[in-house]
Amino acid sequence: MIQNRTRTGMCPIEESVINTSDPHTGEANIEAAITLLMKQAR
Numbered sequence: 001m002i003q004n005r006t007r008t009g010m011c012p013i014e015e016s017v018i019n020t021s022d023p024h025t026g027e028a029n030i031e032a033a034i035t036l037l038m039k040q041a042r
Contacts, residue, residue: 001014002014012033012036013033013034016030016033017029
């Protein structure tokens, strides 16, 4: 498991794809996670 920056849980990108084996769904989940993280960083 890859940890998040604060070492309090799983990396949000890894967490976004943990329950899928479909690459297209995984890519969409990663893009959504990145969008959310970028909004939170502002």
